[in-house]
Amino acid sequence: MTLRQTLLLNDTAYETTLTRKYALRKPYAPKDPGRVAAIIPGLILEVLVKPGDQVRRGQSLLVLEAMKMQNHLAAPLDGTVLEVVPMPGDTVAKGQLLVVLRRDPDTV
Template identity: 45%
Template sequence: GLTVFMGGHAYPVGLPDTLSADEEAGAAGDQLIAPMPGLVKVLTAKTGDTVTKGEPLLVLEAMKMEHTLRAPRDGAIGEVLVSEGDQVTDGTLLLALAEETDAAA
C-alpha cells in the first residue's frame, strides 16, 4: 500500500502488487496471460495435458525474478501459444484451457 500525506492528513491508498501471489498471477479464468513483459523460462504444459488448479504450468522471468504461473482451474490444456525462450509483452496470451463441458446437461 501507499500512504499520501497532505494538509496534515494521511490517506492510505491500496495498490495491487503484481509481483506477489504468484499463484494468482496471470490467471484469467480459462487463460494464462503474461502479467508483465518477460522471458518464458520454463514451460511444463503441453496441449492435451490434464492439470489441476494451482499446478505450475509456466515460469516467466521478469526483472531478474522468476514468476510461476499456475493453472487457474482443473481441466485440460487446450492450446499453448508460447515456447521456452520466447520473449513476451504484458497482456500476451500464453496458454488457454479447453472449454469445460457440462456433464449434467
C-alpha cells in the same frame, strides 16, 4: 442524450446525470478464466505443460522470468490444456496470451 436519475439513500435524495458516454460504454464482461496471459513482460524460461495435458487449479503451467525473478504462472482452474503459445526463450509482453485451457465439465 443524458439520463437523469434520483437515488434515495437514508432519506436523502441524490440527483445523478448519466452522460451519453456512459450510456454507450461497453458492458463489463469478466475475463475468460481459461485464457492465461502474461502478468508482466518477460522471458519464458520453461513450459511445463503441453496440449492435451490435464491440469489442476494452482498447478504451474510455465515459468516467466521478469526483473530477475522467476514467476510460476498457475492454472486458474481444473481442465485440459488446449494450446500453449510461447516456447522457452520467447519474450512476451504484458497481457499476451500464453496458455488456453478448457474447464473440465465435472468441476464447477
